[in-house]
Amino acid sequence: xxxxxxIISIGYGKIKPVKVGKKLPLVFIGGPCxxxxxxxxxxxxxxxxxxxxxLKLKWVFKSCYDKDCRSSPDSFHGVGLEExxxxxxxxxxxxxxxxxxxxxxxxxxxxxxxxxxxxxxxAYLCRQTSILRExxxxxxxxxxxxxxxxxxxxxxxxxxxxxxxxxxxxxLTERGTFFGYNMLVNDFTSLPIMAQTGYPVCYDxxxxxxxxxxxxxxSGGQREFIPSLVRAAMGMGVNALFMEVHDNPSKALSDSNTxxxxxxxxxxxxxxxxxxxxxxxxxxxxxxxxxxxx
Amino acid sequence: MSIHPKNDPxxxxxxxxxxxxxxxxxxxxxxxxxxxxxxxxxxxxxxxxNKNQLLGLITDGDIRRMLLNIQKPLSALFMEDxxxxxxxxxxxxxxxTKFSEAISLMEQKKIWDLPVVDKNHKLVGLFHLHPAIxxxxxxxxxxxxxxx
Numbered sequence: 113x114x115x116x117x118x119i120i121s122i123g124y125g126k127i128k129p130v131k132v133g134k135k136l137p138l139v140f141i142g143g144p145c146x147x148x149x150x151x152x153x154x155x156x157x158x159x160x161x162x163x164x165x166x167l168k169l170k171w172v173f174k175s176c177y178d179k180d181c182r183s184s185p186d187s188f189h190g191v192g193l194e195e196x197x198x199x200x201x202x203x204x205x206x207x208x209x210x211x212x213x214x215x216x217x218x219x220x221x222x223x224x225x226x227x228x229x230x231x232x233x234x235a236y237l238c239r240q241t242s243i244l245r246e247x248x249x250x251x252x253x254x255x256x257x258x259x260x261x262x263x264x265x266x267x268x269x270x271x272x273x274x275x276x277x278x279x280x281x282x283x284l285t286e287r288g289t290f291f292g293y294n295m296l297v298n299d300f301t302s303l304p305i306m307a308q309t310g311y312p313v314c315y316d317x318x319x320x321x322x323x324x325x326x327x328x329x330x331s332g333g334q335r336e337f338i339p340s341l342v343r344a345a346m347g348m349g350v351n352a353l354f355m356e357v358h359d360n361p362s363k364a365l366s367d368s369n370t371x372x373x374x375x376x377x378x379x380x381x382x383x384x385x386x387x388x389x390x391x392x393x394x395x396x397x398x399x400x401x402x403x404x405x406x
Numbered sequence: 407m408s409i410h411p412k413n414d415p416x417x418x419x420x421x422x423x424x425x426x427x428x429x430x431x432x433x434x435x436x437x438x439x440x441x442x443x444x445x446x447x448x449x450x451x452x453x454x455x456n457k458n459q460l461l462g463l464i465t466d467g468d469i470r471r472m473l474l475n476i477q478k479p480l481s482a483l484f485m486e487d488x489x490x491x492x493x494x495x496x497x498x499x500x501x502x503t504k505f506s507e508a509i510s511l512m513e514q515k516k517i518w519d520l521p522v523v524d525k526n527h528k529l530v531g532l533f534h535l536h537p538a539i540x541x542x543x544x545x546x547x548x549x550x551x552x553x554x
Contacts (some may be wrong), residue, residue: 263479263481263482265481265482265485265486266481266485268435268485269485305482
């Protein structure tokens with residue numbers, strides 16, 4: 113039975129909602145992995161906005177106040193909930209853009225939902241009922257990242273949990289799948305499989321090239337594959353693209369081996385926008401995919 | 407087998423109630439449906455909408471054919487919505503249908519079960535082979551037996 117294709121709206125109050133869904137233009141979700149400080153966050157938002165405005169690309173600013181899954185106890189853990197949300201609020205107000213942050217503790221969800229237009233559930237926590245419940249209770253759309261250990265079809269369990277708590281606005285994201293130890297692979301079939309839930313799907317091009325904890329106390333990454341993986345994701349018909357971006361990756365306080373250097377952002381987004389638009393054109397011209405097993 | 411007109415009750419007298427066989431709503435996944443079939447030890451599930459109207463059926467045979475044809479991991483099949491695999495527009499009967507008519511239909515179509523629906527197509531019961539056999543065994547066979 114054909115599922116209804118849902119369109120989610122990211123943005124409340126004075127922010128004009130960004131719509132994500134089938135047959136709609138590509139949406140970009142991006143920003144530095146962690147909120148490092150007020151000035152850096154504002155700088156990054158300004159720079160990304162220039163690129164997105166030039167490409168007429170709707171986008172959501174992403175940065176997190178707390179990095180709870182770092183490999184080492186000595187790694188930067190974030191600026192904290194209160195300070196982080198203040199910075200996100202300023203970013204939102206200054207640039208008039210929707211913002212998203214993840215949260216790793218159920219008790220933080222309400223505060224995050226007060227400020228953020230989209231609330232994000234970290235991949236490692238994608239099946240935690242208490243996290244899903246509190247995300248749903250914020251009333252905001254939920255960005256649910258597929259765990260590296262999860263099959264795409266099993267993500268439906270997490271979606272059903274969100275729905276059971278009253279959330280009907282979900283964005284599902286592929287971010288790589290564990291392949292043995294310290295290694296991820298990209299199985300692009302996960303995108304159409306997750307799309308069978310009826311919710312829009314997104315590809316996270318910077319975490320997908322991560323080599324988890326491959327460098328002992330930190331994760332490595334193979335950034336050189338980001339452009340080709342982005343192009344492949346556009347061919348799969350994603351509705352949104354997620355990338356973490358930094359103006360000086362080697363100095364980034366989080367995910368320094370995977371964040372995209374800001375200087376490449378325009379190049380990659382330009383291709384993504386064109387390819388996504390071409391994808392929609394092909395679907396309009398030739399119709400929906402209709403190949404079945406038997 | 408012929409049934410004496412005096413021993414030919416309405417299906418409502420012999421059918422199973424909706425509490426005693428598997429009924430699932432269309433949002434359920436295959437895994438939950440199979441668990442329900444195992445719980446009731448019956449090889450058929452009726453799929454209904456939120457108004458309890460019958461949408462379709464899934465049977466042990468359907469599952470068997472699915473397993474022979476499906477080209478994906480079992481764990482993926484388990485997660486699929488039951489309504490993607492159900493048989494639409496199954497044969498149905500009414501509670502007022504005569505027992506003899508119901509078993510004739512079963513014999514004619516080579517099926518073991520007939521969902522019982524009311525005039526609004528709401529599921530009200532299941533006419534299942536085993537209770538039907540039980541009724542036939544227990545029922546008097548002749549006019550003489552009926553009189554006694």
